[in-house]
Amino acid sequence: MRHDRLRALLTAGGIVAAAAMIGAAAMLVFALATGFDRSAVRADLPDVSARFAEQPLSLVASRVRALANVRKTAYRFEANGIGVQANSDSASGGVVEGVLPGERGYAIVDGRDVARRGEVVVERGLVHSWHLQLGDVVTLSGGGGTLDEKLVGVAVAPDSVAYPLQRTPRLYTWIDDARRLVGAGPDVDVALIWVNDRSQLDVTLAQARAASYGVSGLRFVTREGFHQLIGRAAGIVIALLVAFSLVALAAAGVMLAASAAAEVQRRGEAIGILRALGATPAQIANGYALETAALTAPAAALGIFAGLLAVVGPTRRLLNVLNELMPGTGDTFLLLAGCWAASVVLVASATWFPAWRAARRPTVQALRGSDVVLTPRRVPLPGLAGFGARLALARPFRATALIAVLSASAAVVLLILTIATVLHGLEHDARTLGTQYQLTVPAGETSIARVRAIRGVADAAPRYETNAADSFELGESFQLIAFPGDLARYEAPPLASGRRVRSSGEGDVGLGLAQALDLHVGGALAAQLPSGREVRFRVVGIVEALRNQGLLAYVQPKRLLAAMPDLTADIAVKLGPGADLDRVRDVLLSRGVYSQRTGGIAQDYGVSGTFGRTSFLRVLAALLRSVAFLDGLVCLYALAQMLALIARERRRAVAVVRAIGASRAQILAVFAGSALLVAAIAAPAGIALERFVLGPEVARLAVSYVTLPLRSGLEPVTTVLAGLAVAVVTSAGLATRAATAEPIVVALREE
Amino acid sequence: MGSPLVRARGLVKAYGEGRAAVRVLDGADLDVDRGELVAIVGRSGSGKSTLLHLLGGLDRVDAGTIELAGAPLHELDERGLTTVRRRDVGFVFQAFHLLPELSGLENVLLPAQLARDGLEAAPRARELLRRLGLTDVASRLPSTLSGGEQQRLAIARALVNDPALVLADEPTGNLDEESGIAVLELLRLAADTGRAVVLVTHDRAATALADRVLRLRAGRLLQ
Numbered sequence: 001m002r003h004d005r006l007r008a009l010l011t012a013g014g015i016v017a018a019a020a021m022i023g024a025a026a027m028l029v030f031a032l033a034t035g036f037d038r039s040a041v042r043a044d045l046p047d048v049s050a051r052f053a054e055q056p057l058s059l060v061a062s063r064v065r066a067l068a069n070v071r072k073t074a075y076r077f078e079a080n081g082i083g084v085q086a087n088s089d090s091a092s093g094g095v096v097e098g099v100l101p102g103e104r105g106y107a108i109v110d111g112r113d114v115a116r117r118g119e120v121v122v123e124r125g126l127v128h129s130w131h132l133q134l135g136d137v138v139t140l141s142g143g144g145g146t147l148d149e150k151l152v153g154v155a156v157a158p159d160s161v162a163y164p165l166q167r168t169p170r171l172y173t174w175i176d177d178a179r180r181l182v183g184a185g186p187d188v189d190v191a192l193i194w195v196n197d198r199s200q201l202d203v204t205l206a207q208a209r210a211a212s213y214g215v216s217g218l219r220f221v222t223r224e225g226f227h228q229l230i231g232r233a234a235g236i237v238i239a240l241l242v243a244f245s246l247v248a249l250a251a252a253g254v255m256l257a258a259s260a261a262a263e264v265q266r267r268g269e270a271i272g273i274l275r276a277l278g279a280t281p282a283q284i285a286n287g288y289a290l291e292t293a294a295l296t297a298p299a300a301a302l303g304i305f306a307g308l309l310a311v312v313g314p315t316r317r318l319l320n321v322l323n324e325l326m327p328g329t330g331d332t333f334l335l336l337a338g339c340w341a342a343s344v345v346l347v348a349s350a351t352w353f354p355a356w357r358a359a360r361r362p363t364v365q366a367l368r369g370s371d372v373v374l375t376p377r378r379v380p381l382p383g384l385a386g387f388g389a390r391l392a393l394a395r396p397f398r399a400t401a402l403i404a405v406l407s408a409s410a411a412v413v414l415l416i417l418t419i420a421t422v423l424h425g426l427e428h429d430a431r432t433l434g435t436q437y438q439l440t441v442p443a444g445e446t447s448i449a450r451v452r453a454i455r456g457v458a459d460a461a462p463r464y465e466t467n468a469a470d471s472f473e474l475g476e477s478f479q480l481i482a483f484p485g486d487l488a489r490y491e492a493p494p495l496a497s498g499r500r501v502r503s504s505g506e507g508d509v510g511l512g513l514a515q516a517l518d519l520h521v522g523g524a525l526a527a528q529l530p531s532g533r534e535v536r537f538r539v540v541g542i543v544e545a546l547r548n549q550g551l552l553a554y555v556q557p558k559r560l561l562a563a564m565p566d567l568t569a570d571i572a573v574k575l576g577p578g579a580d581l582d583r584v585r586d587v588l589l590s591r592g593v594y595s596q597r598t599g600g601i602a603q604d605y606g607v608s609g610t611f612g613r614t615s616f617l618r619v620l621a622a623l624l625r626s627v628a629f630l631d632g633l634v635c636l637y638a639l640a641q642m643l644a645l646i647a648r649e650r651r652r653a654v655a656v657v658r659a660i661g662a663s664r665a666q667i668l669a670v671f672a673g674s675a676l677l678v679a680a681i682a683a684p685a686g687i688a689l690e691r692f693v694l695g696p697e698v699a700r701l702a703v704s705y706v707t708l709p710l711r712s713g714l715e716p717v718t719t720v721l722a723g724l725a726v727a728v729v730t731s732a733g734l735a736t737r738a739a740t741a742e743p744i745v746v747a748l749r750e751e
Numbered sequence: 752m753g754s755p756l757v758r759a760r761g762l763v764k765a766y767g768e769g770r771a772a773v774r775v776l777d778g779a780d781l782d783v784d785r786g787e788l789v790a791i792v793g794r795s796g797s798g799k800s801t802l803l804h805l806l807g808g809l810d811r812v813d814a815g816t817i818e819l820a821g822a823p824l825h826e827l828d829e830r831g832l833t834t835v836r837r838r839d840v841g842f843v844f845q846a847f848h849l850l851p852e853l854s855g856l857e858n859v860l861l862p863a864q865l866a867r868d869g870l871e872a873a874p875r876a877r878e879l880l881r882r883l884g885l886t887d888v889a890s891r892l893p894s895t896l897s898g899g900e901q902q903r904l905a906i907a908r909a910l911v912n913d914p915a916l917v918l919a920d921e922p923t924g925n926l927d928e929e930s931g932i933a934v935l936e937l938l939r940l941a942a943d944t945g946r947a948v949v950l951v952t953h954d955r956a957a958t959a960l961a962d963r964v965l966r967l968r969a970g971r972l973l974q
Contacts, residue, residue, distance in 0.1 A: 383864065384864065384865075387850070387852065387853065387861075390852035390853070391852060393852075394851075394852060652848070653848075653850055653851075656844075656848040656850065657850070657861070657865075658833075659807075659809055659836065659842055660836065660837070660841075660842060660861065660862045660865065660908070661833060661834075661836045661837025661838070661840075661862055661865045661866065661912075662833070662837075662865050663830065663833050663865075666865055743809075743810065744804075744809045744810070745801075745804045745809050745810045748809070748844070748848075
């Protein structure tokens with residue numbers, strides 16, 4: 001009895017562990033996959049957000065009212081570059097959204113909305129970051145004056161990531177206060193539009209463009225656009241977290257089912273006795289299924305709750321970062337109840353079917369004992385490890401399921417590590433952006449000769465850069481970057497089509513710009529410069545530039561300088577092979593010139609507009625590595641579970657091997673052989689899955705304007721193989737410890 | 752005459768705790784010489800298998816001493832017992848306990864592999880199989896063999912490392928009469944070639960072949 005109670009406790013412990021994984025994974029998948037939609041609904045995010053140069057409300061409202069399909073509207077005045085200070089914290093460059101009575105487009109998650117002047121609602125990220133409380137005074141300072149506002153509410157709007165990942169904090173005040181901060185008149189510069197029929201949104205936007213005569217600087221962002229922007233910032237992370245969670249779910253499900261089946265296997269003899277006493281297979285299977293369900297129900301509930309507790313904190317933090325909301329209590333309860341029911345049904349079914357199958361065997365065969373007696377595969381594997389491999393192969397379905405779980409896990413881990421490496425490269429390695437020079441010196445062309453004369457410097461050239469807008473649509477802004485001569489010697493993002501620039505009338509455009517303006521090789525790029533002049537280039541190539549989302553063009557400086565004579569250059573400095581970068585910088589500094597390393601995004605541009613901050617890349621990389629670590633634990637869990645099942649099913653066989661003289665190390669070799677077989681098949685399968693399916697697919701989904709190098713290289717492959725080796729040894733060690741802790745005679749006695 | 756291969760004195764082994772404790776061995780003494788086949792009989796639950804497990808280093812005594820070829824089993828740690836089992840003891844079980852994943856030859860060679868003697872033992876194993884009439888079934892899996900063939904394979908496995916002591920627990924219990932006699936003759940042969948053989952049995956044919964028959968009663972061995 002005591003022995004049975006202990007076994008039941010062990011079984012329940014396994015169910016708790018597997019159910020915890022199910023609860024954690026399901027919560028993560030649900031919370032992240034539905035985060036944007038849930039938050040958008042709660043915030044009543046507008047279908048279209050239109051920004052434009054300041055206009056009288058009456059003018060804008062009359063134009064919007066004239067559009068068909070508009071359900072409701074709201075207007076704001078957005079004050080940018082506002083200093084924000086509260087308690088002892090401060091930030092510059094804040095965005096203050098001045099609101100009018102009516103619709104909002106954000107959700108109040110604490111306190112209340114702005115109702116009058118002198119009140120402010122603050123975005124949740126800032127409140128958490130600065131530990132603000134309702135009633136605190138927030139001081140806002142702009143070019144038009146300083147205001148002390150009382151914090152009355154906390155808001156969330158999923159149209160951007162949260163402070164401090166987005167470095168500009170966002171606050172909502174009464175519209176008059178926002179205007180006063182920048183000394184603006186009674187105008188608005190933002191219109192929020194909700195439509196009746198979202199499928200007709202394109203038509204509405206076309207009408208709006210047509211009706212925007214006289215409204216300058218007009219830009220639309222749709223609700224789907226916000227979703228994509230958030231997706232660019234965190235889509236990969238969410239996709240990987242979801243993939244990881246699905247892998248964990250599959251692993252837990254397979255292991256729960258296999259564990260239940262093994263329990264039935266152990267009771268083979270009892271099933272034979274019941275059959276001999278006249279019980280039908282259905283009666284036996286029902287009995288065992290009910291018994292298992294009774295054990296599983298409380299254990300699964302406990303496990304799922306534990307899993308929820310484990311992930312609810314990190315999930316909330318991640319959603320906070322994304323400006324999204326946690327699922328409601330009701331939804332969470334329904335989800336977890338579903339997981340609980342599925343776990344119980346899964347275990348009961350996994351018990352019922354093998355019990356039914358065992359009960360249908362000839363009774364005499366069932367009476368012979370509980371050890372697994374399958375027709376084993378004749379696999380010519382030598383030694384004790386070979387014997388272990390055959391033990392694994394004796395259960396081909398389980399081995400296959402485990403191989404699938406491990407290879408999927410290995411592929412996800414590889415992908416995660418590769419993405420983390422790419423993110424690191426984006427942040428720090430200029431070559432990832434196609435940059436071929438190492439230093440930038442803020443000095444004019446006249447200094448080039450002196451810079452070239454420094455030992456270690458291979459070459460130097462002036463680099464011109466300016467913002468421009470597309471002359472045809474006057475909406476799409478981009479960067480123009482110019483080098484004299486062969487500019488690919490200095491910046492050479494991969495060519496997607498066409499060729500490099502050879503003359504001053506030619507341009508290579510980024511894929512992002514080509515997509516936005518529907519540009520092709522042979523077409524014309526018309527750039528409106530800040531000077532008001534227009535300059536045109538013939539598109540000769542399209543490059544996969546990651547910088548500025550590919551919204552750029554590379555040209556030679558002649559035409560650019562003709563249109564902008566006062567445009568100044570920096571000097572791009574290329575070092576020779578083996579040159580000491582720090583020494584060159586020191587020499588430059590000794591001559592009174594401060595130089596900058598050409599890093600990646602950390603030192604350069606945002607990878608994805610307003611969200612592309614280096615700190616965010618670091619957070620993403622750290623998060624991805626954490627997920628990779630968790631996924632590694634899933635591998636270890638899956639392997640350890642398989643070996644535990646083998647040890648349990650084959651305890652008498654292991655006891656026999658021990659009886660005839662096997663040492664602990666030799667038992668370890670047996671279990672390691674089982675694990676090694678599975679890992680040896682899963683590893684190449686996982687690598688192939690990542691290199692040929694996941695990597696290219698995620699690269700395609702992540703950013704359309706470049707080809708990210710997401711095929712795993714030697715380093716992540718080595719890391720994953722080493723991780724698998726550690727998992728093999730660790731799981732084999734655990735199984736050996738459990739198997740050899742039991743006296744040999746106890747296992748031999750179990751007939 | 753030299754000292755016996757097996758020398759057990761005052762063996763005590765109990766199962767259960769407190770008032771429910773049962774002493775299945777209660778001061779049992781046993782000497783077994785090389786070349787001797789000793790049969791142990793007794794009622795079910797009298798402790799016969801327990802005695803065999805203690806002699807083979809599979810279990811530990813609560814009290815008493817066991818020496819096997821001069822090695823004090825009662826003092827050895829698990830590693831020492833493992834070495835003794837591998838080097839000095841061969842087990843034959845009632846249910847054969849062949850590993851179903853391994854062929855007949857692989858099963859026989861397993862103890863030699865554990866002793867890292869696999870290559871040298873291979874000719875020995877083949878010779879054993881030939882002598883036991885198992886050459887034709889050496890490459891087959893146990894599940895395809897008859898009970899008699901399986902038990903002969905188990906005996907070959909027990910002998911492959913040339914142990915000094917062979918312990919057989921009801922070796923004929925699952926066999927028909929003809930197969931049982933063949934197995935007993937093999938054990939007799941093992942004893943005649945210098946090994947000590949201790950077998951636990953209910954089989955009259957086995958006792959007839961034994962040099963000595965001991966009865967286990969009330970935890971002690973009686974002539």
